[in-house]
Amino acid sequence: MNSRLCRKLGIEFPLFAFSHCRDVVAEVTNAGGFGVLGAVGLNPEKLAVELNWINERVNGKPFGIDLLIPQNMVGKDSDSDDAELQGSVPEEHRKFVANLLERHGIDSSDVWTGKYDDRDSSFMRESGAAKMLEIAFQYPIKMFVNALGVPPASIISEAHSRGIVVGALTGSRRHAVKHAQAGVDVLVAAGGEAGGHCGEISTMVLVPEVIEAVQDYDNIDVLAAGGIATGRQMAACMAMGAAGVWCGSVWLTTTEAETTPAVKEKMLKAFSANTVRSRSRTGKPTRQLQSAWSDAWGAKGAPDPLPMPLQGILTRPAMAKVDKLAEAGHEGAKQIAAYFVGQCVGLMNTEQSVRSVVYDFMKDYAEAVERLSATLGDQVPAVAHHG
Numbered sequence: 001m002n003s004r005l006c007r008k009l010g011i012e013f014p015l016f017a018f019s020h021c022r023d024v025v026a027e028v029t030n031a032g033g034f035g036v037l038g039a040v041g042l043n044p045e046k047l048a049v050e051l052n053w054i055n056e057r058v059n060g061k062p063f064g065i066d067l068l069i070p071q072n073m074v075g076k077d078s079d080s081d082d083a084e085l086q087g088s089v090p091e092e093h094r095k096f097v098a099n100l101l102e103r104h105g106i107d108s109s110d111v112w113t114g115k116y117d118d119r120d121s122s123f124m125r126e127s128g129a130a131k132m133l134e135i136a137f138q139y140p141i142k143m144f145v146n147a148l149g150v151p152p153a154s155i156i157s158e159a160h161s162r163g164i165v166v167g168a169l170t171g172s173r174r175h176a177v178k179h180a181q182a183g184v185d186v187l188v189a190a191g192g193e194a195g196g197h198c199g200e201i202s203t204m205v206l207v208p209e210v211i212e213a214v215q216d217y218d219n220i221d222v223l224a225a226g227g228i229a230t231g232r233q234m235a236a237c238m239a240m241g242a243a244g245v246w247c248g249s250v251w252l253t254t255t256e257a258e259t260t261p262a263v264k265e266k267m268l269k270a271f272s273a274n275t276v277r278s279r280s281r282t283g284k285p286t287r288q289l290q291s292a293w294s295d296a297w298g299a300k301g302a303p304d305p306l307p308m309p310l311q312g313i314l315t316r317p318a319m320a321k322v323d324k325l326a327e328a329g330h331e332g333a334k335q336i337a338a339y340f341v342g343q344c345v346g347l348m349n350t351e352q353s354v355r356s357v358v359y360d361f362m363k364d365y366a367e368a369v370e371r372l373s374a375t376l377g378d379q380v381p382a383v384a385h386h387g
Contacts, residue, residue, distance in 0.1 A: 005186070005221045006244075009034060010061075012033075013033050014033075014244025015033035015034070015247065016245065017035050017247055017248075017354075019038060019257070020037070021251070021258040022037060022054050024251045024257060024354050026058055027353075027358075028358055030057070030061060030355075031354070031359070032362075033358055034064065034142075035058075035064070036143065037051070037064070039065055039136075040124070041119050042123075043132075047132055051138075064142055064144060064145060064165075065136050065141050065144055066145040066146075067129050067144070067146060069124060069146050069151065082119070082121055089310055090306075092303055097314060097315065098111070100336070101321075103332075104332030104335055105330070105331075106330070106333060111321055115317075116317040116324070121313070124309065126155070129155065133159075141164060143164060143167055143186070144159050144165075145166075145169070145186070146167070147197065150175075151168055153182065160183070166184050167185065167187070167223075168184045168187060168188065169188045170187050171198060172206070176213045176214055180213075180214045180217040186220070186222075186243075187210055187222045187223070188223045189211075189222055189226075189242070190225040191204070192287075194226035194249075195249040195287050195288070197284055197285065198226065198287050203225070204240075207224045207240050208240045211241045211242070222242050223242060223246040224240070224244075224245050224246070225247070227343045228245050228246075229250040229348060231361040231362060231363065231365030231367070231368060232364050232367070233344075234361060235368035235372065236368070249341045249348070250344060250347075250357060253351055254353060255352065255354070260326060262323070262337050263337050267289065267339075268348065268349060268350070270346065271345075272344070272346030274289060275289060275343055276289075276298070278294045278298065280305055281312070281315055282311055283306055286340055287341065288338050289341055290338070291335065291337060319337075321333075323337060
């Protein structure tokens with residue numbers, strides 16, 4: 001494709017695939033797009049294993065990594081690990097989660113024993129993220145993206161010194177300008193339709209707003225994100241000036257995805273209205289499948305979700321146990337089971353391979369561009385003249 005960003009990254013088609021699944025990352029990269037490994041939840045040792053696996057399968061084609069380094073969270077400037085932060089989780093919140101599980105026939109006695117969750121939010125702090133990137137920089141990654149907030153200056157500088165493109169997700173004009181001032185190369189304008197952490201402004205409004213906000217900064221490319229699952233949506237975003245699209249949800253119903261069978265089945269049956277934006281998983285607003293979990297946290301009398309990372313420390317083990325039981329057929333767990341997904345879930349109606357999704361994007365995009373071009377008919381010279 002005739003695109004500055006494609007040339008910069010050495011890709012054929014500006015479809016950026018965010019996924020926690022290494023299979024998805026490798027498949028999209030090998031199909032001509034750009035796979036980005038979501039590394040939140042990994043430690044440096046596990047990250048090395050994942051990146052080595054991807055690198056061995058993409059034959060020199062480009063891929064990237066995404067980390068979560070929020071500017072605001074409890075213990076941001078401390079060396080506390082999750083074991084130490086456990087004491088900051090109020091008993092009221094533990095009882096609420098325990099009661100929710102028990103009402104669905106799930107024993108809660110072993111949830112917070114360390115049996116179900118080995119994540120540590122220390123890798124979301126600048127010092128921890130630096131350890132992750134120390135590993136990542138040993139591999140030929142072409143792009144680093146921060147999923148929440150302006151990337152730390154030290155990390156931007158280190159990435160640039162290695163010729164690595166730096167990206168960041170943004171949900172508003174104000175944040176876009178902060179990213180541009182910090183030296184970010186690629187802005188992912190993520191609308192409120194997006195799965196996972198998201199703002200409130202819709203993609204259709206946010207994308208042109210962000211492009212306009214950073215037009216005076218040199219060499220910044222803007223990717224559109226949020227509810228995008230088809231090539232025609234991609235064409236619409238690029239018609240607004242985006243350099244490509246960033247998609248996460250669309251891969252969750254693929255054959256290769258990490259999604260648990262129970263949740264994948266829910267997604268395949270879901271409509272766009274079956275998602276909810278809630279702080280119940282991480283402490284910050286995330287879009288996820290509506291379930292008994294989100295319903296309970298949104299009910300009258302429910303406790304207010306805790307700030308990041310305390311809400312995650314509270315809820316991750318519970319949801320990990322729920323997923324395990326749901327996979328084994330536990331009906332109560334199936335009612336609670338959910339995952340982060342955007343409103344485009346209503347367009348994700350069949351399970352197919354990652355490669356077929358990429359090729360569908362390419363075909364649909366080409367057809368959409370042809371339709372759009374046809375609307376001008378023989379008036380192109382006149383339009384150009386009057387412009």
